[in-house]
Amino acid sequence: MTIVKNDDQEPxxxxxxxxxxxxxxxxxxxxxxxxxxxxxxxxxERGPLHLSADTVGTMAIILGxxxxxxxxxGAGSDLFPILGYRRRSYFIIGYIIEVIGxxxxxxxxxxxxxxxxxxxxxxxxxxxxxGVSMNAVMVxxxxxxxxxxxxxxxxxxxxxxxxxxxAANVQAxxxxxxxxxxxxxxxxxxxxxxxPMAFLIPERPISHRGMSEEHKRQAKAADKIKNDANKLALxxxxxxxxxxxxxxxxxxxxxxxxINIQLYYFEKGYLLFNDYTIGxxxxxxxxxxxxxxxxxxxxxxxxTMRSLVWGAFLMDCASYPAWYFMHGLWAARIILVITGFFGxxxxxxxxxxxxxxxxxxxxxxxxxxxxxxxAFAGNLSNKLGxxxxxxxxxxxxxxxxxxxxxxxxxxxxxxxxxxxxxxLLPAWTKSNLxxxxxxxxxxxxxxxxxx
Numbered sequence: 171m172t173i174v175k176n177d178d179q180e181p182x183x184x185x186x187x188x189x190x191x192x193x194x195x196x197x198x199x200x201x202x203x204x205x206x207x208x209x210x211x212x213x214x215e216r217g218p219l220h221l222s223a224d225t226v227g228t229m230a231i232i233l234g235x236x237x238x239x240x241x242x243x244g245a246g247s248d249l250f251p252i253l254g255y256r257r258r259s260y261f262i263i264g265y266i267i268e269v270i271g272x273x274x275x276x277x278x279x280x281x282x283x284x285x286x287x288x289x290x291x292x293x294x295x296x297x298x299x300x301g302v303s304m305n306a307v308m309v310x311x312x313x314x315x316x317x318x319x320x321x322x323x324x325x326x327x328x329x330x331x332x333x334x335x336x337a338a339n340v341q342a343x344x345x346x347x348x349x350x351x352x353x354x355x356x357x358x359x360x361x362x363x364x365x366p367m368a369f370l371i372p373e374r375p376i377s378h379r380g381m382s383e384e385h386k387r388q389a390k391a392a393d394k395i396k397n398d399a400n401k402l403a404l405x406x407x408x409x410x411x412x413x414x415x416x417x418x419x420x421x422x423x424x425x426x427x428x429i430n431i432q433l434y435y436f437e438k439g440y441l442l443f444n445d446y447t448i449g450x451x452x453x454x455x456x457x458x459x460x461x462x463x464x465x466x467x468x469x470x471x472x473x474t475m476r477s478l479v480w481g482a483f484l485m486d487c488a489s490y491p492a493w494y495f496m497h498g499l500w501a502a503r504i505i506l507v508i509t510g511f512f513g514x515x516x517x518x519x520x521x522x523x524x525x526x527x528x529x530x531x532x533x534x535x536x537x538x539x540x541x542x543x544x545a546f547a548g549n550l551s552n553k554l555g556x557x558x559x560x561x562x563x564x565x566x567x568x569x570x571x572x573x574x575x576x577x578x579x580x581x582x583x584x585x586x587x588x589x590x591x592x593x594l595l596p597a598w599t600k601s602n603l604x605x606x607x608x609x610x611x612x613x614x615x616x617x618x619x620x621x
Contacts (some may be wrong), residue, residue, distance in 0.1 A: 180348030181311045185372035192370040193321060196304065197328035203360045204329075205337040206392050207353040209345040209449055212434055214303065219283055222565070226431050227556035230549045232287060236294040244302045244538030257303045261368045264299025265361055271296060272358035276351050302538050307371055309525045309537050316606045319470030322518055323463045330372045331460060338456070342449025372389035412596030413536070416527055417543055419479075420520055421592040423486050427581035428590070429493060432559040432574070440570040441502065446584055454503040458510025466518045471606035475526065475599045478519045483588055485516035490582035520544070523599065555581065 215221045221229070244258070252259035271293035278285060308325075312318025329337070344353055437443045443451075473481075489512045496505045531572035558580050560566070563573015 181314055181372065186311060186317065188323065189307060190324065190373045192304075192367055193308070193325045195367055195370075196364060197325055198269055198332070199360050199364050201329035201332045201337055202340065203357040205332070205341040206344050206348075206356050206360075207350070208343050209445065210348060210350055210353045213345050213445055214281070214350045215285075216438075219286070221283070222560065224553075224556045224560045224565070227549075227553035229283075229287060230431070230552050233290050234545050235291060235547040237299040238542050239296055240302055240538035240542040241398055243299060244306065247302055247306060248532055248535050253459075257307055257373050258368045258371050260299050261303040261371065262365055264296045264301075264303065265365045265368075267296030267299065268293050269296075269358050269361050269365075272354045272361065276355035276358060278351065281350065301541070303371070305537050305541065307373075309528050310530070311372075312350045313525060313528065313530070316471055319473070319518065319522045319605060320467050320521060322521055322525075323467035323470065325344070326514060326518075327460065327467065329456075331456075338450050338452040341452060342446045345445040345449055372530045385476040403581070410596075412598075414521065415528060415591070415594050416596060416599065417540060419526065419588065419595060420540060421543045422588050422591060423482055423516075423520065423585070424544050425551050425554070426486060426585040427555040427558055427577055428548070428551035429555055429577065429581070431556050432577065434511055435559070436496075436570060436574050437502070439564075440574070441496075441498070443499070443502075447499070451502060451506055455506040455510040457579055458507035459514040461507075462511040462514035462518075465514060470518070470522070473522075474603045474604055475523070475601040478523050479592060479595060479599050482516050482523070483585075483592070484521035485512045485519065486588070487582065487584050488512050489516070490578050490585065493578050502596050522605070526598070 215226055215229075217471035247256050247260050252263075271289055274292070275281070275286075275289045278289070281289075307543065308318060308321050312321050434448065437448050437451075489509050492505055492508045492512070495500050522543075524537055528536040556578055558577035559573045561573075562568055563570055566573075
């Protein structure tokens with residue numbers, strides 16, 4: 171009799187190693203791709219397309235649509251395997267779609283605002299499929315071993331190590347000398363290299379091969395029972411008040427006015443930096459982020475749920491005052507180190523909370539639900555930030571520095587209000603157990619859900 175393999179068993183040491191290697195390789199290629207095209211797209215939007223900061227913010231909300239539907243893609247991954255795989259198949263399909271999107275961009279003769287948005291939506295949909303698959307794998311193994319925070323930190327360490335070395339130079343060179351079409355072709359080639367990495371995902375296929383008809387019927391019945399149990403668990407999770415309060419807390423912290431888009435306009439219009447200088451500044455923000463990641467990677471097994479909740483709030487609050495002092499090249503370098511450190515810790519805290527809120531077997535759905543809320547809130551945050559910048563700045567005939575400072579002040583005051591959510595969060599978020607006590611935390615969360 172052939173035994174049906176599945177993902178119910180505890181992850182082995184080999185599984186953890188494979189995921190670690192996969193995370194590092196994916197981050198390596200993604201960083202190089204982002205360095206090639208990221209700032210070049212910004213230059214294209216600000217130059218040939220003549221888009222204002224607020225228009226770019228609106229475009230970001232539209233381009234976030236694939237991220238907003240993550241929960242549905244995650245549910246499909248959890249409940250409807252393709253060719254016997256719940257993660258690998260979606261991972262491969264996602265990368266194929268991304269490559270197709272970049273090839274279309276590379277072959278476009280005259281990119282307009284509409285055509286660029288359409289192409290980026292295709293690329294975003296593919297990337298979302300990849301992200302849902304990868305996040306589900308990391309959450310399943312990370313929650314079971316207490317290593318999610320460390321893996322999350324590792325996922326970000328690679329990009330920022332590259333940012334300190336070759337990525338900043340690649341970004342600066344691409345933004346200054348390469349066209350959007352050339353960059354898109356390079357990125358398509360890089361992404362194509364990632365497709366075979368799907369076989370590093372430690373997933374056991376759902377297979378009935380080699381079984382007798384009787385055993386096959388039994389196996390299919392067992393699969394149906396498991397699927398029904400997953401649907402029941404999903405319904406219970408979605409009706410849990412604690413999940414929605416946590417989701418509200420995360421959403422509110424993320425939606426606080428962002429500075430990502432107007433930062434480029436501030437650097438160009440007020441600080442008078444050229445694209446090459448802005449590209450090289452990535453090294454300084456990378457240094458701050460890397461320091462934060464190393465600190466988090468080392469400390470994460472010892473952090474508690476309570477510290478994650480308060481840490482996210484305090485890091486978000488602390489970022490706004492720091493940006494006030496950005497008035498020259500050396501000030502910009504120092505501020506980027508500080509805000510990079512605060513920002514990455516803030517992100518790590520929120521994502522680890524999201525992982526702990528995800529029930530076993532529903533990694534594709536519940537984590538994606540919170541990730542979708544983060545993506546939507548992030549785009550609204552940028553839109554809110556650019557609106558404040560334009561309202562208090564150039565579009566209202568005020569100075570650039572006035573728009574910058576006022577958007578920071580409103581952002582800080584907006585963030586402080588988030589502390590009102592903390593007393594309402596579910597009981598498990600107030601735990602003082604360290605994350606390395608993964609089994610004890612899981613049992614406490616299960617008791618709370620069934621109690």
